[in-house]
Amino acid sequence: MNLELLRTFLAVAEGKSFTAATQKRFMTQSTVSHQIKRLEESLGQVLFVRTTRSCKLTDHGEILFTYARKIINLCDELDDKFSEKPLQGHVSLAAPEDYLSLPFSKILARxxxxxxxxxxxxxxxxxxxxxxxxxSGEIDLAVLAQIPPTGEGQPLYRDKLVWLASEDFHLGTHKSVPLALVPSPCLYRKTAIAALDKQNMPWQLALNCHSHEAIKSAVISGLAVTVLTEKDLRPGMKVLTQKDGFPDLGESELSLHHAPHLSNEAALLLSQQLLEHGTLLKN
Incomplete structure (x- = not known):
């Protein structure tokens, strides 16, 4: 049985909602729903009765909950018992702000x-x-975004680049596209401006800010449009497509890079864990 599906099941059961599970598992709600559906299909049983405000375990769900908790506890205990030898030292790891978030914290905490x-x-x-x-070897490891994907480094995952705007945004009400962007040398900024210029679409900089969270707030408020990835979509936002007059942007790739001739055992171990759990970063 897939342990990751069991962990998601427990998160929903303990939080009594799919929304609570998204925060505990660092996943989008659609990913949580998909994993629960996979688990139900594999068992041939419905595990939750959902309402508009919460969800409740079915009789089969109650049975699975008892066993799932025991299984996960034993697996975590076993994992710790047979983990790698204790190490000492210092590891430097760099990553973009919009990726170094809760999923990353989960990997680092382990x-x-x-x-x-x-x-x-x-x-x-x-x-x-x-x-x-x-x-140059100044830092041991770096998680880097590449637009477009170049194949450099060790790939973690790819994500679609999208135009994000408030739910009530309409291009026709603007003389030029209002943009909220991080200053150069941000790759999202470079990609957004190049795509608009290629289509001869006028634009203006409405917000020039180093914080991706501030940019997302500006988008939700209707102040501006930005370019990020699909995982950055939040309630109050919508994706603008070619039907809305915006050009396709392609994909972004997240990859792990090492300092040349890296021999730091702790850094190599952390690198291994990032590669093993890299798909978590997308959620």
């Missing part, structure tokens, strides 16, 4: 639990800034 004597130095910034630093 690493520090297994390796409590390793000091983590987490740096947040732009991919283009960290690219030179990891190449």
């Amino acid at each position: 690493f520090t639990r297994i390796q409590p004597d390793v000091e983590l130095d987490i740096r947040v910034g732009l991919s283009e800034t960290f690219r030179a630093q990891v190449t």
Whole structure:
């Protein structure tokens, strides 16, 4: 039985809602729903009765809950018992702000639990800034966005680039496209401006800000449009497509990069865990 599906099942059951599970599992609600559906199909039983405000375990769900909790507890205990030898030292890891969030924290928390004597130095910034630093060996590891995908580094996952706007945004009410962007050398900024210029679409900079969270707030409020990935879609936003007059943007790839000739055992172990659990970062 798939342990990740069991973990999602427990998160829904314990939180009594799919929304609560998204926060605990660091997934989108659609991913949680899909995983529960897969589990129900594999067992041939309905596990939850859903209402508009909460969800309740069925009789079969109650049975699974008892066993799932025991299974997950034993697996976590076994994983810790047979984890890698204790290490010491220092690991520097860099990543863009919009990726170094809850899913990343989950992976890092597991690493520090297994390796409590390793000091983590987490740096947040732009991919283009960290690219030179990891190449020079100034930092051990860097998670970098690549637009378009180049195949460099070790791939973690790909995501579709999208135009995000408030739910009531209509291009026809604007003389030019109002943009909310991170300053150069942000890849999203470069991609957005190049795509609009290629289609001769006039644009203006409504917000120039280093914080992706502030940009998302500006989008939801209706102040501006931005370019991010599908995983960044939030309630109050919509995706603008070619039907709305906006050009297709292609994909972004997230990849892991090492300093040349990296021999730091702790950094290599963290790298391994990031690669093993890289798909979590997309949720």
